[in-house]
Amino acid sequence: MQAVANAVDSQFDLLLAVPEDPRAVLFKAMRHAAIGGGKRLRPLLVIATSRLFNVDQVSAIKAATAVEALHVYSLVHDDLPCMDDDDLRRGKPTAHVAFGEAEAVLAGDALHALAFDLLSDESTHPDPFVRTEMVSCLAQAAGPSGMAGGQMMDLVAENETFDLQTVTRLQQLKTGALIAACVEIGAILGKVPSEGRTGLRGYAHDLGLAFQIADDILDVEGDEERAGKALHKDEEAGKQTFLSLMGLERAREQAKMLVEQAQSHLSSYGDEADMLREIAAFTVERDR
Numbered sequence: 001m002q003a004v005a006n007a008v009d010s011q012f013d014l015l016l017a018v019p020e021d022p023r024a025v026l027f028k029a030m031r032h033a034a035i036g037g038g039k040r041l042r043p044l045l046v047i048a049t050s051r052l053f054n055v056d057q058v059s060a061i062k063a064a065t066a067v068e069a070l071h072v073y074s075l076v077h078d079d080l081p082c083m084d085d086d087d088l089r090r091g092k093p094t095a096h097v098a099f100g101e102a103e104a105v106l107a108g109d110a111l112h113a114l115a116f117d118l119l120s121d122e123s124t125h126p127d128p129f130v131r132t133e134m135v136s137c138l139a140q141a142a143g144p145s146g147m148a149g150g151q152m153m154d155l156v157a158e159n160e161t162f163d164l165q166t167v168t169r170l171q172q173l174k175t176g177a178l179i180a181a182c183v184e185i186g187a188i189l190g191k192v193p194s195e196g197r198t199g200l201r202g203y204a205h206d207l208g209l210a211f212q213i214a215d216d217i218l219d220v221e222g223d224e225e226r227a228g229k230a231l232h233k234d235e236e237a238g239k240q241t242f243l244s245l246m247g248l249e250r251a252r253e254q255a256k257m258l259v260e261q262a263q264s265h266l267s268s269y270g271d272e273a274d275m276l277r278e279i280a281a282f283t284v285e286r287d288r
Contacts, residue, residue, distance in 0.1 A: 004047055004064070005040040011065040015114065029099040029107035030114075034072045037090030039286070041211075041279070042182045043068045048275040049186025049200065059125050059189055063134060066118035067182055070138060073111035074147055074178075076104055083151070084233065112142070125189060133188050141181035150174025154239070162240045168209070171242075175215075176208030183207075199265045206262035207280055213255040214284045216243040255284045 012034045018027040043064030050060040079086040079094040080101065087097050096104035118124055119134045140146055150173030153162075157170065183204040187197045219233070220243060243251050262280045266273040 001040060001044055004044045005038070007061050008040055008043050008065050008068050009035050011061060012069075015065075015118075025099060025103055026106055026110060029095050029103045030110055032092070032098055033076050033089075033095045033104075033107055034069065034111065037092065038068075038072075040068065041283075042071050042178060044279060045179065045182035045204075045276075046186045046189075048279060049183050050189045051275065052269060052272050053187065053190025053192060055186070055189040060186070062118055062121070062124040063185055063189060064182075066115045066124070066134075067138065067178070067185065069111045069118065070115035070142055071178060073108045073115070074142075074151075076108035076111065078151065080104060083155075086233075127191070130188055130191065134185050137181050137184050137188060141177040146173055146177035146181075150177065157239045164242075164245045167240050167242060167245060171212040172205075172208065175212045176205065179208040179211060180204040199268055202265035203262045203276065203280070206258045206265070207283060210255045210258035210262065210280070211283045213242045213251050213258070214286065216241040217248070217251060217255070218286075219243075220248075252284075259284055 012031065016027050016031045016034065018024050018031070043061075046064040046067055047057070047060045050057075050063075075089055076095045078084050079089055080096055086094055088094065092098075094104070095107055099107070115138060116135055119138060120131050122131070125131050125134075142148065144152075150170055153166075153170040154174055157167075162170065180201065183200050184197065187200055219241070242254070246254060259280045263277050266276055269276075
């Protein structure tokens with residue numbers, strides 16, 4: 001995980017070199033949000049999946065950086081006063097606190113654009129069909145049937161009471177869609193046909209739900225210093241979560257079952273899938 005984090009940081013460092021012109025503050029805000037901190041779980045999923053199919057690691061790291069750029073954009077925008085209004089992210093001030101609200105909006109916009117610029121670049125993969133499919137996959141994960149749609153449901157949840165089915169749908173869009181895209185992109189890099197990705201899709205689906213249940217548990221039981229962000233926000237906002245709807249013990253059991261289920265979807269793979277299996281276990285064992 002640390003090796004992947006270092007590789008992604010190195011990519012961002014090269015891509016976001018600060019120019020000596022009036023755009024400098026934009027690049028500084030992007031660097032502040034993108035470099036350092038975070039679990040880098042999403043780029044790790046891209047790289048771990050790509051290794052199943054012997055994908056060139058330069059291509060995998062570039063695609064993984066693209067996914068992380070999109071993830072960071074979503075964090076920058078989610079933290080804004082008009083959304084979740086958070087002051088702390090990854091153990092440091094959020095982008096709008098450090099640079100200003102308008103600057104943070106532009107930094108998020110630019111990181112969003114960077115993600116697709118990277119995926120469509122010939123240096124990421126020589127095959128234009130692979131590049132096009134990766135772009136389409138990430139766009140779907142980011143849009144109304146993915147993160148944006150999930151975030152809208154999350155805003156509505158502040159004023160409405162959701163049942164377990166609706167909360168599950170919310171989290172599948174807000175969190176699960178990008179996790180699924182990471183695994184899908186790893187397989188796309190390996191030129192695996194769509195019909196050959198069924199097991200990986202099952203893995204990603206169960207992993208995404210387990211990840212969110214673990215997040216809900218950490219929001220109640222975690223340590224803010226280790227988490228690097230404010231906790232108890234959902235509880236204070238009166239939002240329904242997996243934890244509030246299922247209770248702590250049932251939520252723990254459900255997360256464990258989902259991890260086991262996710263790992264079972266990898267039964268057709270051998271040792272080469274061990275990293276994906278370990279990622280699933282880490283999802284519920286993490287403290288941040």
